[in-house]
Amino acid sequence: MAQQPDTVTRILDTAEVLFAERGFAETSLRHITSKAKVNLAAVNYHFGSKKALIQAVFARYLDPFTVRFHAALDELEARHAGGVIPLEALLETMARSVLEVPAERHSLKVFMRLLGLAYSQAQGHLRRYIQEEYGSVFTRFTELVRLATPDLPDAERFWRLHFMLGTVIFTLSGLDALRDIAEKDYGERVNVRDLVRRLRPVVVAAMNAPLPEPAPAQREVG
């Protein structure tokens, strides 16, 4: 550990930005190491492999997030001792936890973009890793949402949570491109907090939307 950023830290800092910009497969170790001004072999020395580097990049965000989110849920449960936590409070708490973490590290934009990539890119190992390491806090959250929305069928709630996950990740991870359009067309420069403010009523309304009409007799589709 030196006062000048550590080699490990320099690699992580550079890698997360490049991954966020270009994706995992499209970012070579040589690109990372040259921009980070470290030797090519440093990645394999410190992390073991490129896969492990990718996971380490995620861990640096997700570890503090899960800690904070668990703590925030603890506090929320204590405040509503025994009772049901309203949906708005749950969503609010999640939003706050997500917003807090990168503030002490790097940009939320990068974090969300990485999450978006984790979903969309192949990288089966990544999805498996995230599921195994951080699935529990998400399970806890969905259980609380279940209590807050007793009228929603389980399957419907499952899908709506993922709808909203898509809304948030997609928007925030594509923020850069969209921001430019929005600024040009509407003269309004948005930042992440601004978007979260806009997202709040949309997400609440979506979760509280009326149930869909029941499925008709179905024929299979590819």
Next chain:
Amino acid sequence: MAQQPDTVTRILDTAEVLFAERGFAETSLRHITSKAKVNLAAVNYHFGSKKALIQAVFARYLDPFTVRFHAALDELEARHAGGVIPLEALLETMARSVLEVPAERHSLKVFMRLLGLAYSQAQGHLRRYIQEEYGSVFTRFTELVRLATPDLPDAERFWRLHFMLGTVIFTLSGLDALRDIAEKDYGERVNVRDLVRRLRPVVVAAMNAPLPEPAPAQREVG
């Protein structure tokens, strides 16, 4: 054109499936050509490059889609001659147009996954290509949405449309992974049409959500 699928067609059929499964960078031409049982050089001979192949895969979906969507909007405008087309009708028409196209070709799942990849993967050339080739139909659509939602500030409508785009693309493009979870946990095997049915009320509710509280005095955020 032979009675046995054309070489070009075999390449496209195989490529779109592999691209959807693994992404563009992660799918090699050798993988495509060997699975399609065509020679490696066939891709460069018929398409010129891998980039061009990727665009051709998209064109095979997007060309019929834009034709149908324009036609559907023509009909919708004629039916509401002079008047405003309700938001539900617009969303319904778009959903129907999206659903129709792959029915005559291949799976909607592949189509949506490709769209998701187009958004999330680097592949700058792809986003540019899609924007240039197919941007006009979307401009037309958003203008109709504007007329249908006169109370929504322009910027708010812009963002909400993108929220919903995220909802749809994210969910449908990650369908395979989510479907397995949903089936295991809720014993319910969903298909794409099923999800579209679930999406309908959510999207409508989200677009009609109350306006967010006005922005407080803002401090900048990365």
Next chain:
DNA sequence: GGAGTTTTCAAACAAATGTTTCCAACCACA
């Protein structure tokens, strides 16, 4: 200050990638 460990570095490695070449096979049309 020197033994022992950790970290850095340049170089090489094997494998995989997109692309090109060159020739054979095919096919329509005279």
Next chain:
DNA sequence: TGTGGTTGGAAACATTTGTTTGAAAACTCC
């Protein structure tokens, strides 16, 4: 049947990829 243009195919090409190697350098600790 022969000719000209199109398609198919095996091989090679030049790069780029992640990873490994082995030795030099830096650091730790007694």
